Amino acid sequence: MGRLNEILLIFLHIQIIFWCWIPSTISIKISPCAKWNRTSEIVAGLGGRGNNPDQLLDPEGIFIHRQSNTLYVSDTGNSRIQAFKLNQLSNMGTTVIFNVTYPTKIYVDDENDGRTIYVSLRNEGRVKKWVQGASDGVQVGGECSMCESVWVDKEKNVYMTSVMKSCVYKWSPQTNIITVVAGREMWQGSSSDSLNSPEGIYVDDTSGTVYVADYANHRIQKWLINALNGTTVAGLSTGNQGSDAESLSYPTAVWVDDETQVVYVADSDNNRIQRWLSNALLGDTVVGGAGMNVEF
Incomplete structure (x- = not known):
């Protein structure tokens, strides 16, 4: 689901880092009108489909750890998490998590005891985290049916997307309490208080x-x-799909520039990455789109 767009989103992140990055230890600064080179460069999976270090199989999620300039990939079809150093010429990946069943999205965080990797596990219906050097992960939070995505904030609260229950959960490690922060639990719908099969979060x-x-x-x-209600910032609030500038079709991932409030979307069925400026009624295509014909 959205394989092409995950690869396109990898490309978009790389373009952001190498062409639009103003050196900063705090954040990446991107002009709202930035232009991207539309000729892509493969930075992970150069060897095509497979399970070798330079290969991937149906990757579902990516995360760029800015401090180390490392790209982490949820290599779903190979049941592993791969790491690729972006400042090296080699396209070989290193397996940092082995034998993980159907990983979808990932989040990499820095903690006192080293780097920690959080992984949403769709088939297991939960999120697990791996501390640096651990051979196995431990569950965080509670049940998350068809868990599709994960995010961690600066307070170490963990956010989890449940496709089955049509909502986003927030788990507090301080209180061990889980709350719904988006959507209505066990209620699919297209009204402003509801979600339908939510996937990526930011x-x-x-x-x-x-x-x-x-x-x-x-x-x-x-x-x-x-x-209690959400606001539509990209696509049509009515829940209708389309391929024009005001529409989306099965979006799988979202990334937001905190400073400018520009929203970037992996628009799955339209094979494109869309950019929506703050309060805009239309998006514009920065990568992919009509005529894109890529096979994996």
């Missing part, structure tokens, strides 16, 4: 705002802290 570390790729409603929803 959490603004400053405001705590949650952005959700509302997959089957073909839109991106923005949920403020303690809000």
Whole structure:
């Protein structure tokens, strides 16, 4: 689901780092009108489909650890998490997590005892985290039926997307309490208080705002802290799909520039990455789109 767009999103992140990055230990700064080189460069999976170090099989998620300039890939078909150093000429990946069943999205965090990797496990219905050097992960939070995505904020709260229950959960490690922060638990719908098969999420570390790729409603929803309703920031609020500039079709992932509030979307069925400026009614295509014909 959305294999091409995961590869396109890898490309978009790489373009951001190498062409639009202003050196900073705090954040990446991107002009809202930035242009990308539309000729892609493969940075992971150069060897095609397979299980060798330079290969991937049906990857579902990516995460760029900015401090180490490392690309982490959820290599779903090979049941592993791969790491690729972006500042090296080699395209060989290193397996950092082995034998993990159907990993989807990943989040890499820095903690006192080293780097920690959080993985959403769709078939197991939960999120697990691996501390540096661990041979196995430990579950965090509670049940998350068809767990599709994961995010971690600066307070170490863990956010989890449940496709089956049509909502986003937030688990607090301080209180061990789980709350619903987007959507209505066990309620599919296209109204502003509902989600339908949510997938990728992004959490603004400053405001705590949650952005959700509302997959089957073909839109991106923005949920403020303690809000009972979401606001559509990309796609049509009615939940209708399309391929024009105002529409999306089965979005799988979302990334937001916290400073400019520009939203980037992996628009799965349209084989493109869309950019939506703050309060815009239309998006523009930065990668992919009509005529894109790529096989994996």
